[in-house]
Amino acid sequence: MKKVEAIIKPFKLDEVKESLSEIGIQGITVSEVKGFGRQKGHTELYRGAEYVVDFIPKIKMEIIVSDDVVAKVIEQIAAAAKTGRIGDGNIFVTPVEEVVRIRTGETGDDAL
Secondary structure, eight states, X not given: OEXXXXXXXXXXXXXXXXXXXHTTOOOOEEEEEEEOSTTOOEEEEETTEEEEEOSEEEEEEEEEEOGGGHHHHHHHHHHHHOOSSTTOEEXXXXXXXXXXXXXXXXXXXXXX
């Protein structure tokens, strides 16, 4: 099993969610986060004063999937989240040792 984490632009969330639903992904955890990478924030004007906004609002999606669908999940997220402009985001994949469904006690792939 793998944990796929994707940092995407907020307005792309619905497109990514629909894209993942089409391939049968049912469980997604979504968090509103702030951060920056190469984008390095931007400047804004407020009441005539210019200030730097270091942290850009983003969406962090976390999905636990079996090993055989990881490549398809990555492909779907990348295609749906892409705008072609800086700040499109990143996808991270890490191994997951164990999953337990609390309600039923199921473990492993059965708990997904």
